[in-house]
Amino acid sequence: DIATDPDCRWAAYEVALTDFWSQAYGKGFEPPAAVQLFTGQVATACGTGTSEMGPFYCPGDTIIYLDDEFMGQLLQQLGTERSHAAELYIVGHEYGHHISNLTGQMKAARAGGNQTGPKSGQVRLELQADCYAGIWARHSQQAKNWLEQGDIESAMNAAARIGDDALQRQQTGAVRPDSFTHGSSAQRQRWFMTGLKSGSVNSCDTFSAASL
Numbered sequence: 490d491i492a493t494d495p496d497c498r499w500a501a502y503e504v505a506l507t508d509f510w511s512q513a514y515g516k517g518f519e520p521p522a523a524v525q526l527f528t529g530q531v532a533t534a535c536g537t538g539t540s541e542m543g544p545f546y547c548p549g550d551t552i553i554y555l556d557d558e559f560m561g562q563l564l565q566q567l568g569t570e571r572s573h574a575a576e577l578y579i580v581g582h583e584y585g586h587h588i589s590n591l592t593g594q595m596k597a598a599r600a601g602g603n604q605t606g607p608k609s610g611q612v613r614l615e616l617q618a619d620c621y622a623g624i625w626a627r628h629s630q631q632a633k634n635w636l637e638q639g640d641i642e643s644a645m646n647a648a649a650r651i652g653d654d655a656l657q658r659q660q661t662g663a664v665r666p667d668s669f670t671h672g673s674s675a676q677r678q679r680w681f682m683t684g685l686k687s688g689s690v691n692s693c694d695t696f697s698a699a700s701l
Contacts, residue, residue, distance in 0.1 A: 495557040499524050499580065503553075506584045509628050513690055514588065521546075521587045524553045524580070544579055546586040548595060553583045574640030575647045577629055578622050578681065585621030589614060594696060607666050607673065613695040615671040616680040619648065620693035623684025641685070648681050649674040676701050 507520040525531070530539045534549025544555035560579065589595040594617065598610035605611060626644060649655060652674025654664045671677070680701075683692055695701065 496526060498576075499526060499555070499557070502576070502580045505629060505633060506580065506625060509625065509632070510584065510588060513624075514591065517591070519551075519591065521553055521584065522551045524555070526557055527554060528556055528558065544583050546583045546590075548586075548590045551587060551590065553580070553587070555579075555583075574626065574644040577626050578644040578647050581622030581625035581629075582618045584625070585618030586614070588621055589617055598696070605668050605670050607669050607676070608701060609669070610696075611670050612672045612676070613698075613701065616676055616701060617693050617695040619672070619677050620680040620684035620695065621690075623681040623686075624688055624690065624693070625684075626681075627685050627688045645678050645681065648677040652677050672701070 503521075503524040511518050511520070527538070528540065530537055531554055532538075533547045533552065533554060535547035538545060538547070538554050540556040540559035544553065544560060546553050586595065589598075595614060598614040601610060603611065626641070651671070653669040653671050654666075654673045657664050657668075666673075672680075680693070680695065
């Protein structure tokens with residue numbers, strides 16, 4: 490049962506994502522090796538992953554890792570409800586990193602080291618994944634009708650809650666744009682909506698965008 494069984498639900502997302510991106514990407518597409526559920530910690534080609542890291546993509550083994558139970562707790566802590574839209578946003582974002590890995594943009598973005606800031610390559614990479622997640626949300630609604638009324642607002646709320654400025658304000662009470670690694674709440678919402686409204690991969694070129 491997709492609604493109650495996390496293994497079944499995430500497997501369904503993976504199949505649907507691969508079906509979409511194999512067509513959208515075209516020649517040369519290779520799907521991620523897996524969407525792997527884990528609890529506590531897990532050994533990856535990128536080092537040891539932990540639940541506290543949240544869902545993540547490892548380019549070394551092309552696996553998307555997530556702890557379903559911890560993710561539900563995290564969404565609750567952030568003050569956003571768990572919904573299909575929030576899950577689609579999260580898995581669509583991580584799958585988006587795989588697409589950036591295939592195109593070589595992930596490698597290019599990280600070539601300069603772990604630079605931070607609102608216009609850094611690291612932030613552009615994350616915003617591109619947000620845009621790809623928006624494309625996926627649009628497609629999934631058209632193909633699977635998974636989303637209910639108000640779900641887009643739920644996904645937008647999730648994007649806002651995990652913006653660098655929102656997290657920094659929650660953790661320290663102060664915002665430091667120079668240390669941004671994922672983008673502000675406004676940036677993350679903007680790029681998710683860009684993908685959602687356009688449905689076009691070409692609209693997600695955050696690396697050429699003058700304004701983020």
